[in-house]
Amino acid sequence: MRGSRRTVALTGAGVSVPSGIPDFRTPESGLWANVDPMEVAHIDVFERDPARFWSYYRPRFHSLRDKRPNAAHEALVELERRRLLDGVITQNIDRLHRSAGSQNVVEVHGSIATSSCRSCEVKFTLEEVDALFDGDGVAICAACGGAVKPDVVLFGEILPEEAMRQAHELAAGAELMLCVGSSLVVHPVAGLPEVTLASGGKLAIVTKGATPYDGDAVLKLEGEVDEELAQLIATLGQP
Ligand code: ZN
Numbered sequence: 001m002r003g004s005r006r007t008v009a010l011t012g013a014g015v016s017v018p019s020g021i022p023d024f025r026t027p028e029s030g031l032w033a034n035v036d037p038m039e040v041a042h043i044d045v046f047e048r049d050p051a052r053f054w055s056y057y058r059p060r061f062h063s064l065r066d067k068r069p070n071a072a073h074e075a076l077v078e079l080e081r082r083r084l085l086d087g088v089i090t091q092n093i094d095r096l097h098r099s100a101g102s103q104n105v106v107e108v109h110g111s112i113a114t115s116s117c118r119s120c121e122v123k124f125t126l127e128e129v130d131a132l133f134d135g136d137g138v139a140i141c142a143a144c145g146g147a148v149k150p151d152v153v154l155f156g157e158i159l160p161e162e163a164m165r166q167a168h169e170l171a172a173g174a175e176l177m178l179c180v181g182s183s184l185v186v187h188p189v190a191g192l193p194e195v196t197l198a199s200g201g202k203l204a205i206v207t208k209g210a211t212p213y214d215g216d217a218v219l220k221l222e223g224e225v226d227e228e229l230a231q232l233i234a235t236l237g238q239p
Contacts, residue, residue: 001084001236004176004202009076010192011090011097014181014207018070018226021094043156046149050138057150058130058137064112065126069100072180075229077101084236086174089167091182091189093152106166108159108189110152115139119146159188171195176202181225184211 001007013023035056039045046053077100079085087104088097095113097105114123122143124132132139132148139148153159167189171177177196184190184207193203193213204219205211206228214220221228 001079001176001178001232004084004174006086006174007079007084007176007178008086008170008174008196009079009088009178009180010171010182010184010189011076011088011092011180012182012184012186012189012207013092014183015072015090015225016067016070016092016094016096017181018072018224019067019094019096021064021067038155041154043154046147046154050147051136054133054137054139058133058139061112061126061129061150064094067094067096069096071226072229073097073100073102075226075233076180078233080104082236085178087170089170089189089192091186106163106170108153108163108167110150110160110163112150112152115148115150117141117144117146117148120144123151124148164188167192168195171201172199174199174201176204179203179205179207179211179213179217180229181207182211183207183209184213 017023040056073096076085076088080102088102089106089108090097091109093109093111095111112126114125115129116123120141120143122141129139132142134140141148171192172195174196177193179193184193196203197216203213203217205213205217206221206225208222
C-alpha cells in the first residue's frame, strides 16, 4: 500500500458481518429461514406481488436501519484520509461505507439509503419509506400513488451502468486492489480483480475462505476483516 500510487478497495458482505449483518448466503433462523432471498427479493416478485416482496424487504429495512459501521469500514476511511486509498467499490447495499465516512464510494448494487417512485421518480429516504405503506403492506408514492421501489439492484435486474463504469475505471487504474470480505464469485463484480490484473495491478485479499483469485494475489489474509484491517493500519504506523 505504501508503494502503490493508486489503490482501490473492493468489498463484499464479509465487511459488514462484524456490524451484525449476516451474509445472506449463510442460513437464517426465524421467519425467513425457509425462504430463498434470490426468489423473493426479485424484480418479478416486486412487480407481480409487491405485498410479498415488501413482507420480506420491509423487515430487512428495519433490521439494517440501525446497524453501525465497524473497524473494517473505519480502517478504509482512515486509509482514504491518508491518501492511501482512492476509492471503495462495494457490493453491499447497507450504506455503511458512507455512514463511516468514506468519500469515494461506488455502490454497484445500489443502496437502501433511498427508494424511488417508478412513476414520478420522487425519492424517499429510508426513514420516509416507512410512512408510505398502505393497508396491504405495499409502499405507495406520497406524490402520485405510484409503486415505490428500493434503490437497490434486485435479483433479475441489471447493474446500474454508471456505477459499473466507475467501478471498471477504478479497477483498471489501480496498481493495487484490496479485496475485503468478498468471495469474488458474484458476477459482474467478480470480474473486477481480473481488470486490475490485466492492467498490470496487484491483488491483496482479506477474506475468509477460498476465492478464485487466491493464486493471483500477492497477499491473502484469512482472519476477521475488522481485525485484519485494524492491524493493517497499525502496521502502516502513524501518518
Ligand atoms: Zn410518484
